[in-house]
Each structure stands twice: as C-alpha cells, then as structure tokens.
Amino acid sequence: MKNISILGSTGSIGTQALSVIGAHPDLYKVIAITGQTNTSLLISQALEFLPDLVVVSDETRYSEVKAALSHTLIRVEAGVEALCEAACLPKADLVLTAIVGSAGLKPTITAIEAGKDIALANKETLVMAGDLVMRLAQKHGVKIIPVDSEHSAIFQCLVGEAHKSIEKIYLTASGGPFRGKDRNFLAGVTKAEALKHPNWVMGAKITIDSASLMNKGLEVIEAKWLFGLEADQIEVIVHHQSIVHSLVQFIDGSMKAQLGLPDMKLPIHYSFAYPGRISSDFERFNFMDYPELTFSKADRKTFRNLDLAYEALRKGGNMACIVNAANEVVVNAFLKDQIGFLEMSDVIESCMQEVEFIAQPGLDNYLETDEHTRIFAHQLVTKQLK
Numbered sequence: 001m002k003n004i005s006i007l008g009s010t011g012s013i014g015t016q017a018l019s020v021i022g023a024h025p026d027l028y029k030v031i032a033i034t035g036q037t038n039t040s041l042l043i044s045q046a047l048e049f050l051p052d053l054v055v056v057s058d059e060t061r062y063s064e065v066k067a068a069l070s071h072t073l074i075r076v077e078a079g080v081e082a083l084c085e086a087a088c089l090p091k092a093d094l095v096l097t098a099i100v101g102s103a104g105l106k107p108t109i110t111a112i113e114a115g116k117d118i119a120l121a122n123k124e125t126l127v128m129a130g131d132l133v134m135r136l137a138q139k140h141g142v143k144i145i146p147v148d149s150e151h152s153a154i155f156q157c158l159v160g161e162a163h164k165s166i167e168k169i170y171l172t173a174s175g176g177p178f179r180g181k182d183r184n185f186l187a188g189v190t191k192a193e194a195l196k197h198p199n200w201v202m203g204a205k206i207t208i209d210s211a212s213l214m215n216k217g218l219e220v221i222e223a224k225w226l227f228g229l230e231a232d233q234i235e236v237i238v239h240h241q242s243i244v245h246s247l248v249q250f251i252d253g254s255m256k257a258q259l260g261l262p263d264m265k266l267p268i269h270y271s272f273a274y275p276g277r278i279s280s281d282f283e284r285f286n287f288m289d290y291p292e293l294t295f296s297k298a299d300r301k302t303f304r305n306l307d308l309a310y311e312a313l314r315k316g317g318n319m320a321c322i323v324n325a326a327n328e329v330v331v332n333a334f335l336k337d338q339i340g341f342l343e344m345s346d347v348i349e350s351c352m353q354e355v356e357f358i359a360q361p362g363l364d365n366y367l368e369t370d371e372h373t374r375i376f377a378h379q380l381v382t383k384q385l386k
C-alpha cells in the first residue's frame with residue numbers, strides 16, 4: 001500500500017489522480033488533499049477518500065470546510081504552512097505536486113527535504129528553481145518522477161539506459177488551437193478560442209500556455225533539469241495528434257518513443273506504479289483511428305515564447321524564474337481580457353530585459369525574483385490598459 005498526498009487535488013491533474021487511486025483502493029491510499037477555492041469539490045473528495053488531512057490554501061474558506069467535515073476524524077487546516085505540512089506527513093510515501101504555478105515551489109521543497117518521493121506535475125517548480133530542486137532531491141535521495149506526459153515519455157524511454165548514451169531528446173507539441181495561424185490572426189484571438197485545446201482538457205493556465213507555445217518552452221526547461229541535458233540536446237517537434245508523447249535519440253542513432261492515447265491518467269498511473277507497471281482499463285490505442293502520424297517544425301517566428309524560453313535556458317541564473325513569473329502574470333491578464341494574445345510575449349521579453357539578473361541564485365533570490373517580476377509585469381500590463 002502506497003500512501004499518497006495530493007497537492008492540488010481539485011484541479012485537472014488532481015481529480016484524474018483521485019480517479020486512478022479510486023480504481024486501485026488495494027494499492028493506494030490518499031492521506032492528504034489540498035485545494036484553493038473549489039471548496040465543495042474539496043469537501044466531497046474528503047468524504048469519499050477519507051484522508052488524514054485536508055488543507056484549504058485560501059484561509060478565508062477554512063470555516064466552511066471545517067464545518068462540513070466536523071462529523072469526521074479528518075483534520076482540516078488552512079494556509080501556506082499547512083500546504084507544506086500536507087507535503088511532508090510522516091506517513092506519506094509519495095507526494096503528487098499538482099498545484100499550478102509558483103505556489104508549488106515551497107511545498108515541493110518541503111516534501112523533498114522530508115525525503116518524500118515526488119510525482120511532479122507542477123512544472124513551474126523546475127522552471128523557477130530547477131538547479132536548486134534537483135540538487136536537494138539528490139541530497140535527500142528523493143526520486144522525482146515526471147507526470148507531464150512528454151517527460152513521462154522520456155523517463156520511460158530511459159529505463160535501462162545510461163545518461164551518457166543520450167544524444168538528444170525530442171519533445172512533441174500538439175501546436176495547440178492556433179497551429180498554422182499567423183500573427184495577424186493571433187492579434188485578435190479571444191480567451192474562449194485559446195481555451196479550446198484540440199487534444200487535452202486541462203486547467204486554464206496550462207491551456208493558454210499550450211496555445212502560446214509557452215507550455216513547450218516551460219517543458220524544454222523542465223526537461224533540462226529532469227534529465228540533465230544542455231539546451232542543444234532538446235528539440236521541439238510539432239505532432240498534432242498527440243500520440244507520440246516524446247522521443248529519445250541515442251548516440252548510436254537509434255531512437256525510442258513512448259506512445260499512447262492523449263490521457264493524463266496514463267502518466268499519473270505510471271508515476272504511482274513506478275518502478276513497476278500496474279494494469280489499467282484505460283482505452284487502448286487503435287491504429288486504424290490514427291492511420292497517419294504527422295510531424296512538422298514549430299513556427300518560432302509566430303510563437304515567440306519558445307525562443308524566449310530557450311534564451312532563458314541558455315542564460316541560466318534566475319532568467320527562467322523571470323520568464324515563469326512574467327508568464328503567470330500575463331496569462332492571468334489575458335484570462336481577464338486585460339491584454340491581447342501577442343502582448344503576452346512582449347511583456348515577458350521586457351521583464352527578461354529589465355528585472356535584475358542573478359547568475360547564481362539561492363532560494364531567497366528565486367522568491368525575490370518571482371515577486372519583483374510580478375510587480376514589474378503588472379505595471380506593464382496596467383500601462384497597456386491605459
């Protein structure tokens with residue numbers, strides 16, 4: 001029996017993780033769940049899975065959750081400290097980080113320092129502070145098992161392989177809802193259009209990131225840290241059917257890919273079962289439904305975010321942290337109709353030029369960079385509003 005804490009249980013990844021666990025009550029037990037605003041879902045998850053601890057990170061909602069669970073033995077807590085407690089419960093064997101954005105950094109670090117293995121969905125943690133997080137994981141002997149589908153694919157392809165055998169990796173990108181469109185078209189797109197992903201149903205932030213190709217940019221940075229690669233060893237290839245989840249090319253020229261239907265339950269299930277595999281009743285791939293799998297180059301002129309992410313990766317230091325924070329602000333602003341689709345990249349680029357660069361940041365530097373970038377990006381967004 002594996003005891004699992006789920007940070008961000010009310011989100012897209014969190015709910016799918018609970019459905020995986022619900023299908024295997026003999027193998028997995030949920031011991032903590034956390035949510036931010038969707039208290040009714042958090043409460044119903046608590047009543048179904050009976051974890052030891054429920055954390056509502058928005059403290060103003062504490063009394064509502066507490067009252068609803070008062071007839072149970074479940075402990076209810078609120079706030080950021082409590083989120084960190086959920087990440088390091090003594091009984092936990094594995095922590096699934098399914099919070100969105102930089103809010104995932106502190107609880108992830110807490111879990112690693114407590115020696116908990118991590119099923120990592122919250123890619124922003126590695127984009128912000130990948131060197132620090134991976135160093136801590138090594139120091140505490142913690143496994144970081146990727147949940148992001150591309151990284152799970154690479155991780156699966158690397159089972160039994162030596163690091164020195166990797167020549168390069170290819171991360172596949174669906175291209176999102178605006179694949180093939182030009183900048184004129186993108187200038188006028190609405191959030192409703194951007195939120196319609198062709199292959200995946202996900203939370204709002206990652207869906208906008210997928211439409212702007214920032215998601216792939218963040219994933220390039222995530223891959224660098226997870227697999228210890230240089231920027232030149234990571235390539236992005238558009239594959240709009242989302243069946244080949246990513247590939248590794250080895251030094252002898254041989255390639256391995258991992259394939260499957262686009263269903264996040266698969267990489268979640270793998271991260272729980274790792275290092276083994278457990279049978280599932282997920283729908284199986286049918287070749288006749290996909291007689292053609294196609295591949296094409298990413299349009300980096302139209303979708304500038306990909307190059308911005310590569311630039312941050314090459315620059316190192318706190319530059320990716322700047323990109324991440326600026327991106328969180330602009331995605332939020334786009335979702336509130338405050339800025340246009342193309343302006344998102346403009347604000348990110350300005351932040352990269354203006355926010356103080358720190359070559360060798362520590363945790364405090366990362367947290368300060370996140371805060372300063374947000375303030376600066378907000379100012380730029382507000383200017384655009386005027």
Ligand code: NAD
Nearest residue numbers: 008010011012013035036057099100103121122123202203
């Ligand atoms: P989501 O918006 O659906 O859910 C986010 C979860 O985080 C919710 O439980 C929410 O309550 C919680 N949360 C939000 N803000 C918080 C805060 N400030 N403090 C504490 N908790 C907070 O997001 P998602 O689509 O499930 O994505 C979660 C993470 O997984 C993201 O980092 C995303 O990039 C990554 N990911 C998601 C998918 C996917 O298919 N959804 C695929 C790959 C990677």
Ligand code: MG
Nearest residue numbers: 148149150219
């Ligand atoms: Mg992905």
